[in-house]
Structure formats: structure tokens, C-alpha cells
Amino acid sequence: MIQDIDFYRPGSLEELLTFLKDHGSNVKIIAGGTDIVPGLRQKASRFSHVKTLADIQHLHELKTIEISDGHLSIGSCATFSQIEANALIRKHFPLLSCAAGLIGSTQIRNRATIAGNVVNNAPCADSVPPLLVYDAIVCVRSHREDYTVPLNELLLKPYQTRLNADEVLTGFRLPVLADGYRGEFYKLGRRRGVSISRISLAVLMQLQGGSIQDFRVASGAITPVSVRLSGIEEYARDRKAGSELFAQLAQQLGNEIIKITGMRWSTPYKLPVVQQMFYQILMKLNDESVTG
Template identity: 35%
Template sequence: MFNISYFAPAKLSEALEYLYEHKEAKVLAGGTDLIAKWKKIGHPDMELLDIRNIENFAEISEGKDGLFIGAGAKMAAVQYNSAVNEKFPILAWAASVVGSVQVRNLATIGGNICNAAPSADTVTPLIVYGAEAVIVSKKGERRCLVKDFFTGPGKTVLQSGELLKGFVLPYPEKGSKAAFSKHGRRIGMDLATVGVAVNACVDGGKIKDVKVALGAVGPTPIYVTGLEKFAGAMANEAAAEEIAALAEKQAKPITDVRGTEEYRKDMVYENVRKCLKKAFA
């Protein structure tokens, strides 16, 4: 008990080699989830790979096919980055409501996703913006849509030896507008009771494309399916209500200290409707 072996390489190749050789190693980024949990479960032995020093891991850069956000980018960096604010405003918003100032100065966007809490604030915006996770290992690089990244509470598609390098967010189509809501009991230092992100592309008053993602109402973040049929429909209150009802149906919440199953379902409906109203405006 109590022993930690700690490795903080500057090169990605060294990190991947370490992960390959140390199958049980845990990846440490901000540590706000990992260290808190480690203390809670009695300080077990750990092998830690600290990724904060890896070259370019905290980078946020505008590329040809989209904005790249490194897995090691801190919440505060995402929150205040000008490109994120300009092109992906609800991601900046979601980052700004994670934990507290101190948490956002440590916690990373990669950690928020890899920790795979169903309530993770930045996940729903990444999903509705169509973000892809860039996953690297000794064998090479692969990509996975963030909506397909989660397999259960705390579980992801990452295999042994694989590391999340960052995300690519395709630039939003002209005419698209996103909205976000974190429904909780208080503003600071709380997890969402229900999280909602929507992204709608409206052309001439008609829906071209609409995406909805839900947080904290299932074992994983939920990408609402079956919305293709709304393409061509009028972007109005009636469509918002219909989509909200569909989202409510697909939500699979549990009852816990933050709210009951029924309450959460109601709040899914209300928040999706509210967000769509904003996105359609």
C-alpha cells in the first residue's frame, strides 16, 4: 500500500512505451478525479503516467479539418480560449461550469472524457459538435467519435496501451447554433443533475440538422437517436417539444441524491425544449 511510481515523460513515444510495458498504469492529467478517488479508496499502490509534460498535449490549434484540442488542455484554457469561444461557444461554457476555479486550473478536457462519468460537463458539447477523439498507441493512431467513446460508467473504448491524444472538432456549418444547460442544485462545485447540449442547423426557418446529447441520465452520456426525420421540418416550438419528448424517452436515469428518476426525466424534457428554443431562434 501507499506506494506510487511516477513517470512524467516529455515525449509521446516514451509515454506510449511506458503504457505498453505497464498494463496497469494509470494516466494522470489534472488529477482532480484520480487523486481524490485514490484517497477515497485507501491510497492503493499505483503506477502513474503523468501526461502533462508531453509535448503539444495542452495545445489548442486551428487546423484545416477543425479545431484540435489536446487531451491535456486545462478546463481554464478551454474556457478562455478565443477560438473555442468563437466557434464552439457551448464547449467554453461547459468548461466554465466544471467544479471550481481551482479545479479548472488543474482538470483537463481529456480527463473529463476518460474518467467517463455520465455527468461530465464537456462531453455533451463535444458530442453535438461531432468531435472525434484521437487515440494513440504504439501501433499507431485511430479516431473515434466522442458519442461512441463510452461503454459504461467509468468505462471507455480505450484499450490497454492506448492514450487519448486530443479531439478534433469539425468547424460548425454556417447557420448552426448550439445551446447548453447544466441543471443542478447549486452553481459551484456540483455535478449536473441533468446536462443537455443541442446543436441545430437551421436554413430558411427549416431544420437542416439537429443533434441532442444528454448527461447524467444514463450509464453513459446519451446521444439522442432518430432525429434525422426532423430534417426539413419547421424549426419551431412544436418541433422542439417533439424532440424533447423523444429525448425524455431515451433518457435512462437513476434515482440518487441529486434527483429522482421521474424528476430527471422531466428536467430532460424541459431543458432540451429550452435549449432547442434558443438554438432555433
């Protein structure tokens, strides 16, 4: 049973901002509802204060996906089905389109939104590692102000972000990459379909003449909140790509994860898997760059 909750359907984003100003902390935005509805059913403490749900999924102004000024803009209410199918995202941000296609089932992807995934901020949120390696900027609006914030600064701890109760995440801006980047999104769950990530990684590498120009890696599910692993990124830059370096990077990845999480019951299982997958991804990306 879900507690009694009022339901509000704004006619526009402006109307929603005014409603949030007037009704404040007991209102929760609902987009696809695929996190919030199960959360309410399970009486999750993070939703226990909710008296009103403000539905935004019908607001078309929050669904657009377009490229301008060297940036891709994705509206907060874009669903993962929309993101997976979008030709601009497939071409310029393939890791995001791949992650979108691996989320839940068709029914979930038809409802689940990218903003809901980010604001819920579960450790296993699949869109977050790709967004982090693509340096996503988050666009936020309230009745007080509009501002942007790098995604890594928005994510606080599991199931918590820096967003205030009267703020709406309106979308994301992703800078289009220069040439020469290759990357991969890797997800490991307990089964192939409709599976929550136990381990996920997003890796981006820019190679030139056999050496690494830029290197980006973000963790998912293996750390409490998805993070960019900046120590490894800095170490890799300007070094010669190859199996020797990749083995060192895989070793460092293990060390960084233990530094963040400490030793857990799952560490002896997860760590060798994540190190081996990371190494194999790097070898594959390097081979692809050689064979063109």
C-alpha cells in the same frame, strides 16, 4: 491514505509510449489528477490495481489548440481554463467553452484536462455532451499504432472506455461547422458553483427558412453515459421549427430517456425538468434565428 505508488515523469510522449509498452496494465496515466487522486483516496475499485502513476500534464506537445484543414485540434492535456479562454473555441465551439467554464471551481479548471474528463467517463462529465454534438474524433497513440475513433464509439459504460492500458489519448479533432448553427449547453446541479451535473444537455440546431436542416442533441447525467439521441435528431430534420414541433420533441426526449434508463426514483423529478428545459432551449434558439 493512498496506497504506495511509484511516480514516473516521462520527458516526451515517445518515452511514455515505451514505458507503457514495458510496464503495461499496472500503470495509470495522471494528468490534472482531479479524478484519480480523489479516486485513490476513496479506494475506488477502478484504481485498485495501480502500482505506478505516469504524469503527463507537463508535456507541452499535448496542450496545443489550433485550427487547420477545417478542423479544430485540442491536445489531451488542455485544461478547462485554457479551453474556456481560447478564442477559437469561443468562436467556433461555444458549447464546449460554456461547459468548460461551468466545471468545478477555478482551481479545478486550472488542473482538470479534457482527456481526463472523457477517459474518466463519469455520467456527469460536462465536456462530453458538447464534444458529442460537435462530432468529436478522438486521437489515440500507442507503441503499436496511431488511430482515430469517433467519441461515441470510445465511451463504453460509466467510468469505462475502449482505451487499452498501453494507449494514450493524445487529442480531439472537431470539424468546424457550416454557417447557421445555433446551440446551447445546459447544466443543472444542486447549487450554482462547484456543482456536479444532475442534468445536462447539449443542443445544436441549423435552421434555414424556418425549417430544421440539422439537429443534434446529447444527454449528460440523465443517462448512464452521455449519448446522442439519434431518434429525436432524425425526427426533427426537415420539419418546420416552432412550438408545436418543439413540444413533440420534448415529449420524445422523455420517452427516449425512459427507454435508456428505465423508471428510477429520480425520474418523476428529472424528466419534467429536462423536457421543459429542452423545450425552452429550442424556443430560444428559434427566436434568436428569427431576430438574427
